[in-house]
Structures are given as C-alpha cells and as structure tokens.
Amino acid sequence: MVTRLRGRLNTVDPWNLNQVILAEGRRVNKLKHPKRPNQMACARFVDTRNLAHDLRNGESRARILGIVWKPKGARPTQTGKKAFPTRVLAEIITFVSLAGVLSLVSHSFFSLPQGGSINIGMIPIFWLALRRGPKIGIFAGAVFGVVDLAIEPFVVNPIQFILDYPLAFSALGLAGFFQRWRVFGPVVGVVVGGTGRFLSHFVSGIVYFANYAPTGQSPAVYSLIYNGAYMFPSIIICAIVIFSLQASKSIDIYL
Numbered sequence: 187m188v189t190r191l192r193g194r195l196n197t198v199d200p201w202n203l204n205q206v207i208l209a210e211g212r213r214v215n216k217l218k219h220p221k222r223p224n225q226m227a228c229a230r231f232v233d234t235r236n237l238a239h240d241l242r243n244g245e246s247r248a249r250i251l252g253i254v255w256k257p258k259g260a261r262p263t264q265t266g267k268k269a270f271p272t273r274v275l276a277e278i279i280t281f282v283s284l285a286g287v288l289s290l291v292s293h294s295f296f297s298l299p300q301g302g303s304i305n306i307g308m309i310p311i312f313w314l315a316l317r318r319g320p321k322i323g324i325f326a327g328a329v330f331g332v333v334d335l336a337i338e339p340f341v342v343n344p345i346q347f348i349l350d351y352p353l354a355f356s357a358l359g360l361a362g363f364f365q366r367w368r369v370f371g372p373v374v375g376v377v378v379g380g381t382g383r384f385l386s387h388f389v390s391g392i393v394y395f396a397n398y399a400p401t402g403q404s405p406a407v408y409s410l411i412y413n414g415a416y417m418f419p420s421i422i423i424c425a426i427v428i429f430s431l432q433a434s435k436s437i438d439i440y441l
Contacts, residue, residue: 302413331351342394358379384413384417
C-alpha cells in the first residue's frame, strides 16, 4: 500500500492488515493490483497534515491512518477469549437473581434453626443448567450459594461455609449433564443435582453439627434426618416444576 506524505511516497505493507478505515484524507483512489487482484490496493491520501508529526513521535503508519488490511479469505484473529458470551452472562445474572428472590420467599415461610429450608430458589439454577450445560450451571449454582448465604447466614467454620454454600449449591449444576435426555433428563438431572447438594450438607452436618444431635443419636442419623427434612421435599417440588417446564418446551425457549 502506498501513501503520499508531504510530497513523498511511503509504502505500508498491506499483508497483515484487516480492513481499510480512513483516519484522514478527503479523497482516496483505490486501484487493483495487477498481479494480485482483489487482495491489495494502492491508496493516495490528499490531506496528510498531521501524519509527519505522528511519525516522528514513533507511531506506526497503520495506526495513524487507522488502516487494517486482510487478504481475501483469511479469518479474523481473536485478541482475547471471553469466559462466557454476553448473552449467557446476562442469563446467569437473570437466573441467579430470580433464584435469590425465590430463596428469600422460601426462607420467610419455612426455615430450620441451624439453617436450611424448602428452597424453591433451586428451580432457576436447574433451569439454567438444563439450558446451558453443567459448566454454566455449576458456576451459577456457586454464585447462588453466596447469595443464599447473604439471605440466611449460618457459618461456624470456613470449611463448613464451603460445604454448605458454594459447594452444595454448585452441585445443582450437575443437572446440566442430563440436558440431552429429552424425556426423563430434567427429572433425573434435578434428582442428581439435589442429591449432590444434600450430600454436601450431610457431610457438613456430621462434621460440624454433631453436637446438636440428641443424646444417644448418631451424628450421621441426625444429619440425615435434619437435612433430609428440607432437601427431599425441595427436590420433589423442583422435579415437578422442571418437568412441567420441559413438557411446555420452556426450558429451551430462545436458545
């Protein structure tokens, strides 16, 4: 590529450029290269009043002219990779917010002394996991666990915090592994995800809440009864709702 700068011709290598954007210049003449048609061009800029100053300051010609050129047929290069696309990130924010609202409502109706409630806030996380897969479902579940901590905090140990909040709720995303099972996948996914959360609470109850067990009762039995009292009804309710959403084809809407 050739540009005219204060009466002198300056060449710019066009092979690594993407597209032509004119930063300055009132007129541009594009001529096809005789040997490489449709792949190179020669441009003459009439107005170049600021280019010499910028060149003396070390700016590249391509950056000054705003020129990016790419040979025909080449693919655009990616400068960075996003963890989640913008649309998926918006869905995560929406579903986690909805889960937080439903969790707040659930805690206001039923809550056990050492934490735990029949939580319908799991429904949006199951929904998202079945829509977008386990990776996004697990991430959204972990975020929802932190939100649930803000709603009903009960922490006695850092490890117990991990078991009862981020780890337990991230297990809900395991439902995403069953997104391709179109008939019974949603129900199986809810059962697996809910069971994963239950097991995390169960271990936490044995290790950190054994002193709450009645005299003569095993900590394992106490943790099973205590955590099962709210987790099993939650799983059943979520399975019914998710199955209804699947039957109405609402889970995959707008995908």
